[in-house]
Amino acid sequence: MPREWRRAWGRATPYLLILPVVLYYAAFWLRPVLDAVIGSFTGLDGTFTFENFNMVFQDEHFVPALKNTAIIVIFSVTLEFLMALLLALIINRKFFGSGIFLFLAMIPMALPAVAVGAMWSTGLTAHGWINSLRHYLGFTGKVYWLAGSELQLLALIIIIDAWQVIPSVMIILLAGLQNIPEETKEAGYVFGGNYLTVLRKITLPMLKPTIQTAVILRLISAIQIWLIMVILLGFSRLPVMVERVVFYHDEVSNLEISRQMALGYTIIVSVIVSMAALAYLQVSGAFKREAEEVV
């Protein structure tokens, strides 16, 4: 009897160790998420309705917000990935000072969003440090960075994001490159491949898991970009999805429909992000059967 008890105890141990996490997530993740979903389908009178989403879709800033978010996600992720890959391929070897270089490259991504906001908001004003620097370099006249058209502002945001993200993606890709055994590439050259064929047929395919990781995780954070716009341009000038949530929750919190609007936007963002997250889990092998995993 005690022996069976002990065996049962042994089998239960991992579950007992994980139980706190499960309980915590039930209380502080699942419950709020369910509340948000239910709230987004509840009207002001407390009954089930689709009206909240209707209001969100009819919001004059909804389509621009969706469009701006999509543009930022597509262009920034593509640009950042290609630049980072190019840099990683060039830098891919140990050199004097590489340790310090890698540390410096990690900094932009680790900086808090408000610190990055402080950086560019003091830089991009007419009398900011960027125009000052241009002045010292001999350019005459000031550039009014924040007075541009919507497209120029989007480009600006994408460049700022690139400054923050490219170094980190480069580090991730460098780590992936360093995991590829030298012999595999040498074999490619032995069989007559040149640099480009080896890159296309050996390096990139072997780098594929790293690339997928980097791209999808970047996608998830790019969808949620908002703070830099608000700091540089204020609300509603260049609307994006998460900015709308803060707008309705914080800026116009006294409207009768503020909460409904904020919840509606939140749910839409969450659905989009969840799809990206599921794609990520798919490529990282989350849905493989257990037996395969043990091997």
Added chain:
Amino acid sequence: MKKKNKPVNIAKAAKTTSLYIIVTGLVAIILLPIYFVVSLSFLSTREAYRYPLPLYPALETKFELTHGKRGYLLSVYDRVESEYRTIKDTSDLEDMSLFMKYQLGTPMTVAEIEREVARLETQDVIRFSHRRNLLSNYQTFFKVTRNAVPALTRSLQICALTIVISLSIGGMAGYAFARYIFKGRNALKFSVLFVRMFPGVAIAMPMVIILADLGFYDKPMGLALVYSVGSIALTVWITASIFMGIPVSLEEAALVFGATKLQAFRRITLPLALPGLAACAMYAFLGAWNETISAIILTQFNPTFSVVVYQTLIGATGQVNLAAAGGIAMALPAIVFTFFIRRYIHQMWGGVTV
């Protein structure tokens, strides 16, 4: 033999040179904005509103003093124009001292000014320089910004609570994932990852009501509970990989020598895992320290430090040099901790073993 090698060496040297050029360029691009904000945070208020901005902060201010219509005429050396500019005409030395302190970041007591003024008895024009207080913007930021000091304390409290919650709860699960093979292991591990990727803003809004029910709304504990959701997931993944790296045989050896399982864990595994656990704590700290949107939603009268800096930045009242000081104060822990956790950087990306 030597002759043959020479062209190869030139090619190699060219490659190395171009590598260093690219690396240097990258470092410059990364550091330039950071440098300018740091520099701006050390400039005096007067210089922060000059155009073009001085390229680096001055260590001392040069003054020129002469007799004016209303008393003493104070001029200050302008580094951009390379000449003295008259800025004040007053006989009130108290007023002059305050002006020097707040506008020029150069604290000079009335007695010190009097000593210089005394020289005007014999001379028409006198020049002198005085050491600047480089940290004056930081001091003013914390003094002037309503809430900055309590917000800083609150942020640190939140970070500490987040570390405790996520390390204790997440660490246990991480150990289970590393040491046991059980049904549903994979599904559970990736569910945790999914939770981490889920947008934080989506749980912040409904959490207003949940935390109000618990009495934690607008309190450090409330935000710590929210931030722990993300950092528990990260802790699970990092600790799992740490414990996997520590051989089970060490624990088994301890068991053979008569230790209990708990003792074996405490005396053998835990000390070995300590550096990794420290990295986890730093990640939890940074996650809580850097976050803004949940903090905006979940605080009302007791904002976190990041919300205070955010408000300085979007408010029209904030001076640029003070905003820069706030931004740097915000960035400092991030840079310091990144230095310590740079070996664990992969975990920031979801902790994937690729």
